[in-house]
Amino acid sequence: MDTPTASAKKPLLKKWWVWVLIVLGIFIIIGSIGGSDSSSSGSQSAKEEVKVEPAxxxxxxxxxxxxxxxxxxxxxxxxxxxxxxxxxxxxxxxxxxxxxxxxxxxxxxxxxxxxxxxxxxxxxxxxxxxxxxxxxxxxxxxxxxxxxxxxxxxxxxxx
Structure with missing residues (x-):
């Protein structure tokens, strides 16, 4: 009579909280990469002179x-x-x-x-x-x- 016991452990990748942490980590990495791009382009546009036509x-x-x-x-x-x-x-x-x-x-x-x-x-x-x-x-x-x-x-x- 082989019945699964409560003490049997699931493999690490089958636990839901591990997947939540992995997805969260991916979002953080993508956000930091995207954030550095936008800040560098923002500083470049701030350096450009805006030509204003006289009235x-x-x-x-x-x-x-x-x-x-x-x-x-x-x-x-x-x-x-x-x-x-x-x-x-x-x-x-x-x-x-x-x-x-x-x-x-x-x-x-x-x-x-x-x-x-x-x-x-x-x-x-x-x-x-x-x-x-x-x-x-x-x-x-x-x-x-x-x-x-x-x-x-x-x-x-x-x-």
Missing amino acids: LTVTAFKMAAEYKENEVAADAKYKGKLVEISGSVDTIGKDVLDTPFIAFSTENQYEIINRIQCMFGKNDVEVLSSVSKGQKITLRGTVSGALGNIIVKDCEIIE
């Missing part, structure tokens, strides 16, 4: 006139580019998403489309509260194109 300088009247004359040509010139726009403040307000903006006066003061609308961050409300209608200012931002108005995003007052 295009334009008056609000000129930009509005260019968009009114030929929106396609104006988009090719300004869209996606950093611009510094100078002009007189026509409107200071918030849009439907509660985002603060400044709109510049254009050639025709009664024209409500084709204005230049410069969008600011919600934390810039305090800065905009010091601006008044008719004040001459210069703003810097990135043109995102015309959508009724000419939209300039991520604006900051520089003068």
Whole structure:
């Protein structure tokens, strides 16, 4: 009567905890190899110089006139580019998403489309509260194109 006894031992590789340790060890080795690669490429990219194009300088009247004359040509010139726009403040307000903006006066003061609308961050409300209608200012931002108005995003007052 040969019956297996409780004292019989399993071979080491048939124990589940050994396999868990082996798999965990493999993950640690792969992670350390992958981690060293990404850190070396990260330091290389940090050493590379980032070339920043200078901002295009334009008056609000000129930009509005260019968009009114030929929106396609104006988009090719300004869209996606950093611009510094100078002009007189026509409107200071918030849009439907509660985002603060400044709109510049254009050639025709009664024209409500084709204005230049410069969008600011919600934390810039305090800065905009010091601006008044008719004040001459210069703003810097990135043109995102015309959508009724000419939209300039991520604006900051520089003068």
